[in-house]
Amino acid sequence: MSSRFSESSLAYSPMSRRTLFNTVMTSVAFICGALALLPLLAVLSYVIIKGFSSLNLSVFIELPPAPLRPGGGFGNAILGTLLMVGIAALISIPFGVLAAIYLTEFSPSNVAKSIRFATNVLSGVPSIIAGVFAYGIVVLGLTRLNLGSYSALGGGFALAILMLPIIVRTADEALQLVSQDLRQASTGLGATNFQTVTQVVLPAALPAIATGSTLAIARAAGETAPLLFTSLFSPFWPDSLLKPTASLAVLVYNFAITPFENLQSLAWAASLVLVVMVLITSIIARWTTRQKA
Numbered sequence: 369m370s371s372r373f374s375e376s377s378l379a380y381s382p383m384s385r386r387t388l389f390n391t392v393m394t395s396v397a398f399i400c401g402a403l404a405l406l407p408l409l410a411v412l413s414y415v416i417i418k419g420f421s422s423l424n425l426s427v428f429i430e431l432p433p434a435p436l437r438p439g440g441g442f443g444n445a446i447l448g449t450l451l452m453v454g455i456a457a458l459i460s461i462p463f464g465v466l467a468a469i470y471l472t473e474f475s476p477s478n479v480a481k482s483i484r485f486a487t488n489v490l491s492g493v494p495s496i497i498a499g500v501f502a503y504g505i506v507v508l509g510l511t512r513l514n515l516g517s518y519s520a521l522g523g524g525f526a527l528a529i530l531m532l533p534i535i536v537r538t539a540d541e542a543l544q545l546v547s548q549d550l551r552q553a554s555t556g557l558g559a560t561n562f563q564t565v566t567q568v569v570l571p572a573a574l575p576a577i578a579t580g581s582t583l584a585i586a587r588a589a590g591e592t593a594p595l596l597f598t599s600l601f602s603p604f605w606p607d608s609l610l611k612p613t614a615s616l617a618v619l620v621y622n623f624a625i626t627p628f629e630n631l632q633s634l635a636w637a638a639s640l641v642l643v644v645m646v647l648i649t650s651i652i653a654r655w656t657t658r659q660k661a
Contacts, residue, residue: 412643419640422633427641432603432619435628442638444605445614448520449645451606452599452615453589455524456531461581464535465570468577471536472543473565484540491533499594502526507598510610520606520613523599530591531584538580542573579653586649590642592617616642 426441433440471480506522546569554564595618602612616638623635 415636415639415643418633418636419638422637423640427634427637431605432614432623432634433630435626435631438630440630440634442614442616442619442634442641444602445616445619445638446641448599448602448606448613449589449615449617449642451609452520452523452527452595452613453585455521455609456527456588457581457585459524459528460531460535460584464532464581465539465577467536468539468543469565469570471540473561473569484537487533487536487540490529491537494593495530495591496593496597498529499526499597502529502594503597516610518598518600518612519608519610520599521609522597523595523613523615526594526598527588527591530594531588534584534587535577535580538583539573539577542576542580543569545576546572582649582653586646586653589645589649590617592621596621616645 426439427443428441428446429443430439430441431444432442467483471483475483502522502525506519506525507517510516510519510522550568550572551564554568555561559567595615599615599618600612601618601622602614604614606613620635620638620642623631623638626632
């Protein structure tokens with residue numbers, strides 16, 4: 369009788385209830401994680417199935433075909449995407465890193481708080497707003513100067529606006545993580561503030577800055593709305609920064625809504641290529657972080 373009572377009390381002890389609660393919540397968390405991954409896996413698998421069947425060498429080196437005409441590719445869109453993302457990186461990375469250095473090393477605390485708040489707000493602005501802004505500044509500006517209208521330069525400028533807050537935030541956080549002892553040691557050895565920042569602080573934070581930059585590039589490569597307002601599209605190879613330029617995101621948008629099957633198949637192939645490009649940049653970011661560790 370006493371042994372049965374002890375077993376019953378052990379079964380309903382606080383420790384067993386905690387263990388049961390921990391097991392249930394762990395199972396719930398696992399199920400929620402699986403449900404969150406399910407849409408991602410479904411989208412990726414569908415893009416791979418639909419896009420891989422349309423991939424061949426010609427899609428990388430040829431121009432888009434006419435409707436109902438077999439063959440063709442989107443080599444100009446790949447080159448245009450790389451061109452505009454490169455322009456955006458050349459604009460946003462230097463300005464973003466310099467802004468982060470000013471925030472961390474030189475700005476007063478109240479000014480730094482205001483700039484960080486503005487950066488957070490800018491990072492949440494819809495991408496189409498950046499496209500409208502770039503249209504008003506670059507496209508209309510080039511039109512007034514009789515230098516063109518839609519262009520790769522406008523597309524790169526719009527993507528730079530989207531990349532800038534990401535780079536500023538990641539670079540700012542990376543510079544703040546650098547130990548103050550390194551700064552004080554450099555100053556104690558007679559180095560100026562400029563020498564301390566450029567030769568001590570910045571090299572220590574460089575891996576994290578590179579990670580933030582690659583993530584910003586990955587985001588910019590998949591944007592469509594800003595490019596619709598700035599670079600538009602072109603069926604030809606890009607030969608000038610001041611002319612309409614093709615991009616993978618806009619090509620997918622244009623071809624996916626057409627009733628022609630050959631253009632739809634190219635849209636799926638371009639989608640797969642775009643996903644792979646974003647994946648490669650993300651892998652580079654992870655590799656850079658691991659190298660830092």
